[in-house]
Amino acid sequence: MDSKFDKAIWKIVSQITAGRVMGYGEVASAAGFPRHARMVSKAMSRSPKPLPWHRVVKADRMIAFEMDSEGYIKQEKLLLLEGVKIRKGKISPVSTDKGKSLDEVLWGFPPDV
DNA sequence: CCCTTGACTATCT
DNA sequence: GAGATAGCCAAGG
Numbered sequence A: 001m002d003s004k005f006d007k008a009i010w011k012i013v014s015q016i017t018a019g020r021v022m023g024y025g026e027v028a029s030a031a032g033f034p035r036h037a038r039m040v041s042k043a044m045s046r047s048p049k050p051l052p053w054h055r056v057v058k059a060d061r062m063i064a065f066e067m068d069s070e071g072y073i074k075q076e077k078l079l080l081l082e083g084v085k086i087r088k089g090k091i092s093p094v095s096t097d098k099g100k101s102l103d104e105v106l107w108g109f110p111p112d113v
Numbered sequence B: 001c002c003c004t005t006g007a008c009t010a011t012c013t
Numbered sequence C: 001g002a003g004a005t006a007g008c009c010a011a012g013g
Helices: A004-014 A024-031 A037-045 A070-081 A102-107
Strands: none
Touching (some): A004 A024, A004 A037, A024 A037
């Protein structure tokens, strides 16, 4: 039985465009269930169809899995393939929906340095 | 019904 | 910046 919550989460996650990432809390809020960050992970695992789960990361923009775990490696790989820049496990601000300032995107993102 | 667990988050030291 | 603590909510034993 699929709950309303799960459906909402799947919808939001499937709508994340390639090269961009969202936080668990953001997804939950977007789905209409604030503070359900922890449930998001569960909902994604329960999805009957493949979902771009790798585009969902923690609030710190870091991969949620452990460094040595399979999930971490897999997610990092997928993100890199989609053009997401990662520095020491952290996703570049440009890859998020927050730091998508036109200047930064056009300039090619000089914020890091 | 109580307790534990989890792909979390925010705050404090 | 890293570690500890508390808050959070749903699901399962």
